[in-house]
Amino acid sequence: MERRDFLRVAVVGGAAAAFGGASWGTAFAASAQPGPSPYGAVLAPDANGIRLPLGFTSRVIARTGQKVPGTDYFWHPAPDGGACFADDAGWIYVSNSEVPLVGGVGAVKFDAAGRVVGAYRTLSGTNVNCAGGATPWGTWLSCEEIDYGRVFETDPWNRKSAVARPAMGRFKHEACAADADHGYVYLTEDTPDGCFYRFRPTTWGDLSSGTLEVLKAADSLTEGPVTWGRVPDPDGFPIVTRKQVPGAKRFDGGEGCYYAAGTCWFTTKGDNRVWAYNANDSTISLTYDDSLVPPGTATLTGVDNVTRTTGGDLFVAEDGGDMEIAIITRDGVVAPFLRVEGQASSEITGPAFSPDGRRLYFSSQRGSAGTVFGGITYEVSGPFRA
Template structure:
């Protein structure tokens, strides 16, 4: 998927005209969407979908091409039983299969897709690992220990610089990048941490037992609970849950800007529009001209967190989950005239 996002420095502004118009009345599932868009629930925690019992606590997700169809992968943020599952969609949008791609791991929160069509599932535990998973279900998942042992949240691949950016969910967490020895092979490489003035320094011992990675480089920058992460158009966007901030790291100028507050999850559409999940059960669209307008509101799910935002490979469908606690969760699909 090629992104045209050019959202870098400067203030955002809320208001103006949405590219899709105002929200309509909520449907039977509580989704309020612009005219021309429809939504449906594709999976519910604890319920069967294509023979698989869908996992609790759905979190980070991504889509992958599958012939004329596609696959949506979703993490499970459960302790000890986390892992990840996949939904395989036929070209007409019906679900053809559902299966596990990772099992027996701990608190799989977010992650990220690679350009070679694997899913990086990140563990949130104190010594969490990154597992590289096959969304097609043909190969076993493998831990990538060179990417560090810490409270991993999300990952985003920069195909121009051949690095993977990662966030860390600690009150003094860091923003990292992993530079593999060979792009496409994550077995070995160098873990680096963002420091002052946009510099990157290598973490001496990414899997150390006694000195956490975030404390190994004196000049490292620290953030209040790294959360979502997405790379598009030369910018790595990430959020921090402690202060609900949306940040933009411009890879060309090596500058970091704080764009706004009140954001938890983020993805991008082929148009260059960013879609951000708020602390509430709402999703806003941020256009390249920096206008922020409502796109979706989920009613009747008070206290839920919206997670796992991801577009299908063609950009015609948006997937997301609404999770409440460690048990209840619904995974939605929104289809409609998204901008190309």
């Protein structure tokens, strides 16, 4: 038996026991195991080609190259990372565009009933804007996934011009997550030898200056205490940021990132893992690792963007895989929540919940066409559990 399969088998009993009846606070230290979804199995594809559990419905919000219905804004190519922001009369969904030279961010505005009432661009002229993260003060951080990429702070309402935030580091950015409890913004790096960073602004709410740090630990560490080291030159030149601090831990292709309740979850695509950084005691652990489930049972592959419900369930989008958004429940069960059919050359991006938690937005970046000009952005409505 190969070591990978041996690990899958050996962990099942212990991990399943650790999750059984456990609270989320203790459960996330073990690796989630396949099991039944609290929403039940996905059904046959609906008219939009989305397989959903009973009680859920989907609708298309926007298509690349076409006007968002009821607006004059042409939806951008390759829609990627996204987030929702509460508005006085509804909410706004922002979405990155992962293409060179144009890049940027688009937004769709909804009224209280969920009707589209506007769409517009909030950032242009940037490069390969992949993921990012929302701030507690109501801005969207859009990240460039290129060497020496930048973080741009954008206004979802388009009332203020976007501003580059070089103090947050120049590297191949993926996602970020704001931790108001401790005063940090965490950042992932999408390279096979990438790092996990945190940025502490000089003044919380102002990202123009601060200290960039990198997580330090043995590369083999999957559970235990970690430390942090200051990155001397956040501009990454002539030495790239990930190579400036001795002892920086390597992560295999950092992807999505989300903070809530003292924990920052982040994903690494090279090894199909969902990590948890406990900010209260500065430890890391694995929430999900597909090498630690029984052979042939992995329901989550190609881990990418991640978001969370107010009730504590994680929703993880797949880059490839079965084109699913999987749920990792607060009790440590991983299962498909939805599946997109007929779009095998695409990836799922930008999952984000409306402020009331009743609608989930996401995109198929390349759609059925399999190109950056085939992107489709969806909304799923239904009885999401609190």
